[in-house]
Amino acid sequence: MDIAPFELERWFAEYEHEADLMLAESGIRSLSTERFDLDVGELGYVIPTNGDPEFRAEVGARYDRPAEEVLFTCGAQEANYLAFHALLDEDDHAVVVTPTYQALHAVPEAIADVTRVELEPPEWDLDVDAVVDAMQENTEVVVLNNPNNPTGKYHPQGEVEDLYEACAERDTYLLCDEVYRLLAEEPIDPVASLGEYGISTSSVTKSFGLAGLRFGWLAGPEAVVDAAWGWKDYTTISAGKIDQHVAKQAIDDQQSIVPANREVVRQNHDLVADFLDEHGLDWHDPVGVNGFVTVPEGFEGSRDFCRQVVEEVSVVLAPGGCFGDAFDGYFRIGFGLPTEELADGLERLDDFLAEH
Structure with missing residues (x-):
């Protein structure tokens, strides 16, 4: 069985371990083991x-x-x-x-x-x-x-x-x-x-x-x-x-865990939506914790943009090209992480876009 390299995982393997902030994660912020019997x-x-x-x-x-x-x-x-x-x-x-x-x-x-x-x-x-x-x-x-x-x-x-x-x-x-x-x-x-x-x-x-x-x-x-x-x-x-x-x-315990996670998503979604509005970037208003955002003008596609972001401000985003060449005009941002980390990442992205 011959299988294609997993583009997104290879991207993460190259950049995630050295970066300060992961704004490409597709999950919600992790729960502590303290709430469970182990x-x-x-x-x-x-x-x-x-x-x-x-x-x-x-x-x-x-x-x-x-x-x-x-x-x-x-x-x-x-x-x-x-x-x-x-x-x-x-x-x-x-x-x-x-x-x-x-x-x-x-x-x-x-x-x-x-x-x-x-x-x-x-x-x-x-x-x-x-x-x-x-x-x-x-x-x-x-x-x-x-x-x-x-x-x-x-x-x-x-x-x-x-x-x-x-x-x-x-x-x-x-x-x-x-x-x-x-x-x-x-x-x-x-x-x-x-x-x-x-x-x-x-x-x-x-x-x-x-x-x-x-x-x-x-x-x-x-x-x-x-x-x-x-x-x-x-x-x-x-x-x-x-x-x-x-x-x-x-x-x-779903009735306790999931509503709390939805609240995190709501707060973080609004932070990202306001940021995108300020910078004239577009997305389809998402359900869940992933948004597919248009790459700003002046970059040679999603990999060029995301590579410069991680190398200059130590924030990992996911190139749309990892999902297929047809989607190279987009990048994925994940907003399920703790709100303070997301706010830090968006501030760094703001500084990056101001320089470019």
Whole structure:
């Protein structure tokens, strides 16, 4: 299997460890371990290796699915990876809506034939008809990320349902990475709850602020979940025991954690929006913690701009070119970090733009 280099992760590897501030992070500020019980007794495997049945049933209820239709994974990244291996082989075809997190198109492209369908700027609207036109007789899965990373676009319920129905009519699965869903003030229904052909992946990384747990899940038809579990035997075998233990506490405490995180997002969103207005920069008003911002004039694309920013004021941004050459006129800013760090980063960006 030949897979493309992960452009964004390679960018971070080059600059993140030496920079003062990370304004490209796509998650919410991290929670402290102090609020959780960390005592799990012996550190053996999670048994059964697909996850604690009662906890899987609790998560499955969010999708109107039983425990047998949920697989616990090491983050949504693994959930997506396993799902693609469960669904695709070299004779199959997939459609991926882009721009998106690179793993959502790079992994399918390493296995099968893939057609990308781009969202339409500046509103990053989803063209359901274009997705349908891209489907072939051997299309096994259509891939969506909602709310979208990097644009922050939240495709509405009606459009997602229309896309699901088009997939179901063609015996094609709709897989939706929904890691930012709970950060929306009014989350739409998850795709896995829409019917037989719906698959949802998610985690506690983004909405809960628990990236270090590396805990996620796949929810969907039992045949797909079972096939993904078979692939998991060759990756991580099971989720971590501490990860599952803490994740259950966080999900049980969702009514405390998620509203507080939404408040952080609201405050930080307004800081960034005011900054962009002051500097004449544009974005589609995002849901979640990512914004896709136009590169200021005078720079040779997103990598040139972001490289100069990190080298001159020690602030990391994400070049839009890392999401595909078509998006080199944008950069991603993440605003889920602690507010004081965001304010510091924006002040440095203000100084940088004043010099240029």
